[in-house]
Amino acid sequence: MNRLATTFTGLKFHNPFVLASAPPTESKRKIMRAFEAGWGGVVTKTIGLHPVENVAGPRTIFQRASEEKPYVSRNKRPETVSHSSWNWELISDQPLELWLPDLEEIKTTYPDRMLIGSIMAGAGNEEEMNNWRKLAIACVNVGCDAIELNLSCPHMDRKDMGANIANDEDIIRSILKAVTSAVSVPIWVKLTPSTSTLVDAAAAAYGAGASSISLCNTFPSLPLMDPETFKFEVEVDGLVTSGGLGGLAILHQALQRVSDIARAFPDKEISGIGGIRGFREAFNFIAHGAGNLQVCTAAMEEKGSGGVGVKLIQELKHDLNDYLERKGYSSIEDFRGIARERIVEHSQVRRKSDAYNGGYEIAS
16 A cells, blocks of 8 residues: 555645755756656756846855854854755756757656646746747646646746746736646646735636645745855855745745645645655645645755755655554545644634733723
């Protein structure tokens, strides 16, 4: 009995653990190694049609903290633990025509693993809608099992892409209309967590045909400046711009976003992302309603794995399977969403006094 097997957006996964769209999935070599290691699926690094060129310097850093010196820094210090990742990396700079034969070979080699093509184009005109259609059709024609729409990258140059458009419900609907008219595979929508209207954006996406919402992408953020040198911990010519914070530092915020969507749309599907380093983090995403789990920073940080988390996926599978066996569960569906009904409004949490009136004066 494979207790780890899951069905998510109609797709059969060997296990619920998926490498997120990021450097771990930037090439055929890495994706092949990830599937060989045991990941249930991968979301490719985002593929686009527009010219892409990254900054002339480091694109990703890993930040650490320690009990003795609890400040956060990328500087390697003894007895430190992982705190977060920070990146200002753009989408894939490999053109579509090079991706397509690679995707076809990956799917042919691993036909029982789920290959999700992440794509991005612009907005605001029919030409860009055609770009979304072209990307989706091309990826599906070479074997991609689903498409993830990147509406969440926090550091795109163009204002009609990524997180810059993720709050616009009309744009969300128009992109989904274009893609769902072109392909019939499940469509995942990766939304930015940095908005007060996330539930509204999710409603627009689900209503327009999204099979799942993927949460959370990295949070817009800035790297730290050294107080002695006045240098940012990552910069080019002394300059920096907004990047994305990921890893353990965003775990609790990611859980909040997943919970918000799961409580608003209890019958819809969610792919949980943000700070998963082991079973306990994965458990919490499932408990709040996620049926699929995407991992990035922890895989990138693993030494000797080529950045795809070879040991990590074995640990995740072992620990989840052990938990399911100990609890007598047949799958993650037996406990998915158990936290949902216990998340309430602040006013519903019991107070020390029965006379408390929710912050208002008690009427005389």
